[in-house]
Amino acid sequence: MSRILIDIGHGFYCGSQNEERFDPGAVNQAAVSEFSLNVVSAIALQQRLQSLGQFAAFCPYGLSRFDRGLAAAGYDCFISVHHNAAGKPIKQQYVRVLHNKNSHTAQDRILAERVAEAIANILTITNFDAEPANLEVLRAARKTNVKASILTEAFFIDQGLSEAQMRIMARNAGYAIAQAVHEYFYFGG
Numbered sequence: 001m002s003r004i005l006i007d008i009g010h011g012f013y014c015g016s017q018n019e020e021r022f023d024p025g026a027v028n029q030a031a032v033s034e035f036s037l038n039v040v041s042a043i044a045l046q047q048r049l050q051s052l053g054q055f056a057a058f059c060p061y062g063l064s065r066f067d068r069g070l071a072a073a074g075y076d077c078f079i080s081v082h083h084n085a086a087g088k089p090i091k092q093q094y095v096r097v098l099h100n101k102n103s104h105t106a107q108d109r110i111l112a113e114r115v116a117e118a119i120a121n122i123l124t125i126t127n128f129d130a131e132p133a134n135l136e137v138l139r140a141a142r143k144t145n146v147k148a149s150i151l152t153e154a155f156f157i158d159q160g161l162s163e164a165q166m167r168i169m170a171r172n173a174g175y176a177i178a179q180a181v182h183e184y185f186y187f188g189g
């Protein structure tokens with residue numbers, strides 16, 4: 001059994017004055033927030049991982065981005081679940097899965113590639129492939145002994161899809177991420 005920590009991107013966090021703040025992430029023209037879809041996807045991800053015999057938990061509530069990454073200590077895998085927004089029409093929907101720019105091992109990139117492929121297949125959208133990025137949450141996860149850490153952006157929420165369609169897509173993306181992560185660890189990375 002592998003231990004997987006899931007960060008539901010955005011949501012509640014602790015401000016600099018110790019006050020509780022809420023970050024909805026991107027919000028589309030129909031007022032659907034990225035956070036609401038991240039929740040749908042992350043719950044599907046956790047449920048599917050558990051049904052596959054893995055241990056999957058959510059990041060503790062209210063942490064900063066950096067502390068969410070540090071919470072990966074003691075886990076095998078860290079996954080920050082997000083969705084994308086372009087702010088303008090794009091030619092086609094595509095998947096992005098990010099891994100830390102300065103990773104010392106190839107593990108993050110390999111997992112990111114497999115997860116990107118799984119999401120693209122289940123949603124039948126373009127695979128933009130794994131991409132290195134300099135993100136606070138992934139930098140922090142890299143400071144722990146976690147074996148692989150990635151950030152998923154399954155699809156764009158501002159391209160005219162209905163909320164019902166996007167919720168189904170977010171759930172399916174969560175299942176696909178779970179399947180790819182399970183196979184990655186089950187077959188030894």
Ligand SMILES: [Zn+2]
Nearest residue numbers: 009025082083
């Ligand atoms: Zn986000």
